Amino acid sequence: MTQKNNKIAVALLVVGVMFFAIGFALGINSYLIPLLKNALQVSSGESYLILAATFSAFLIFGYPASLVIAKIGYKKTMTLSFLMFAAGFLLYLPSASMESLPLFLLASFVSGMGNAFLQASVNPYITILGPIESAAKRMSYMGIANKLAWPVAPLFLSLVIGKSVENVQLADISLPFYIIIATFLLLGALAYFSPLPEVKAAGEDEDSADECAYAAKKTSVWQFPHLLLGVLALFLYVGVETISLSTLVDYAQSINLPNAELYAWIAPVGMVIGYLCGIIFIPKYISQATALLICSILAIFGSLMVVFTPEDISIWFIAFMAVGCSLMWPALWPLAMQDLGKFTKAGSSLMVIAIVGGALIPTIYGFVKDAIGAQQAYWVCVPCFLYILYYALKGHKIRS
Template identity: 75%
Template sequence: MSTQPTTGTKTNSQFLALVILGTMFFAIGFALGINSYLIPLLNKALGISSGESYLVLAATFSAFLIFGYPASFVIKRIGYKRTMALSFLLFSIGFYLYIPSARLESLPLFLTASFLSGMGNTFLQATVNPYVTILGPMESAAQRMSIMGIMNKLAWPVAPLFLALVIGKSVDHVKLSDTTLPFIIIIGVFILLGIISLFSPLPEVKAVGEDEESAADCPYAANKTSIWQFPHLLLGVLALFFYVGVETISLGTLVDYAESLDLPNPELYAWIAPVGLVVGYIAGIVLIPKYLSQSKALLISSWVAIIGSFLVVLTPPEISIFFIVFIALGCALMWPALWPLAMTDLGRFTKAGSSLMVVAIVGGALIPTIYGFLKDFFGAQNAYWLALPLFLYILFYALKGHKIRT
């Protein structure tokens, strides 16, 4: 770190920063969790196929592909805190559009609203993830990211439960017009979060070697002229692309899968994946870096996810939904481990590298959409076979990919 608070205030400053950032990670998860409620609702209310209803996820995550890399220029231009405030403004605009989307029962308008919400998510992810990664020592970055992950993933099931609580009905009996009040409340909260982020006492942080005067501290990046000269980063971007896609499947399909199995109160099954994720995150906080390196954590996580994938597709359907917890458990430390492994030794390319990693979040658009169409053709349970080859690639990255240098 090149710009940290002095010794007397360093711990308190970092703790306060983590509290503020944890709130933002919760907001990210909450915004994404709304999709898990909308998917089965749109499927019934608009009479569309599963593949078409999963387009709301595609619209949300496609913003990462378009705005992920440009986000680094915005951060460089206006700074971290102003970019955070901008992201909450974009969130609020997107949430506002959900209201006329419901009134008009318009899928294109729903997709537009989801895309704008995705824009807000893109800019917020582009700020908070690298910020947490470089807020302290790189070898303990996965520990900090695990703390953030708990906040993020707990928010996923909170979103559909909040909507159900405010509306006062099970998702089976909800009309699109019933969603107006909860979205008005959500808009107010997100505007408040934007104001808080703008005036928050977050310290400025930079990665080792990011400044010209400290470039010598990162000799591997010193002679590089392009972000495309870091193979461990590029392979990590693909690993993150696969990971986000399959984790989004585990989080975003539970209500839909439970409904397809005719299980009562399907929104309650939204907790299965977050339970596995939170258990994994707690393990990361306790074990990394004292007992487990970040690469070893990724290796173990890959095997857990692979075993979980087999259990989901090979057990009886009414039981298989509970084995999604193992997919989620395996996913838990992938995000915390992939970020520091991919961003190590980037030096002055840190912001550009983090933006490429944010672009990879578009995996949450493409892969769940593929799942939706596979579900239409082969059934919900068989569609989970999609997870297996993705986890096998992440296993490769844990074994070898993160070590590759030029």
């Protein structure tokens, strides 16, 4: 048992590094949004297309990623994803020298492709690495690594460039991106040579479907209503979480707060607080569904307070949105993936495709911001959190 626990601990550590890499790669967008808005003189809606380009890759490559995993396994797919990341980051260099928004969008799309393959690998891997009842606890550890990386990215770029974001020129980003490219290539080598064991969910093999009686009666992944409702919940969740994480610098600039990049820490700190609560309370004191219910209520409260309080105070209530978002991802994955058996990889691909919510909903936020202002644009989050509340109360329980 001790040897098995040691293997799990090593796997958690290695995959935790990968979750950090995911957060860092996505956190780059929160720096690029205000940078491109200033440097290219584009609207907020156009600058948020960077997020749309990144997350649209999940829609296209979510299912192919599951096929690649089935063919070469989780570990080699993780390695492949880091090569894709490096290629995407490399494209940022000619994008900057040519001052081309379309080329920036292409670079973000390629980076998003790497993210799609890595997310398709690490999320189901952590979910089925141990008992399904404690999956949210393992996901909470991963979430801490992931969300702490979001503000590290703009902070790293600011420190290496040596200027505040409003004074940065596109030519200034070359050095930090060379460092990022080299780092992600090293992470690819780490993934390839790491001692990660291949894992499978109960009943995932065709000849062991009797281990999951509910899934054994199914002929298609589309026959799992709790999964399909969970896919929609994840779609909405990723969108509003991306808003809470990626709009802080832009929102701080919009309401004329000094040193806007420093506000990037508000949401990640809130999320880490939520993750720590998940580690302590799940599953010993509360279930994953109860955690999702509590977080939904907190997120709704935070969204409304952002809209209704004075601007200089409202930005701090994004922390409540972030605390609410924190355990949504750790809870949604195991609740939606439960009882899938031999359809686990197919279900995982649908969940990864749902991450495209990070493309659509923040882009809607950007254009709503252009129309009615930055503060009122946070109304976009409220109906999303209300649906997630429904899934916590009822949706995850539905079986056909």
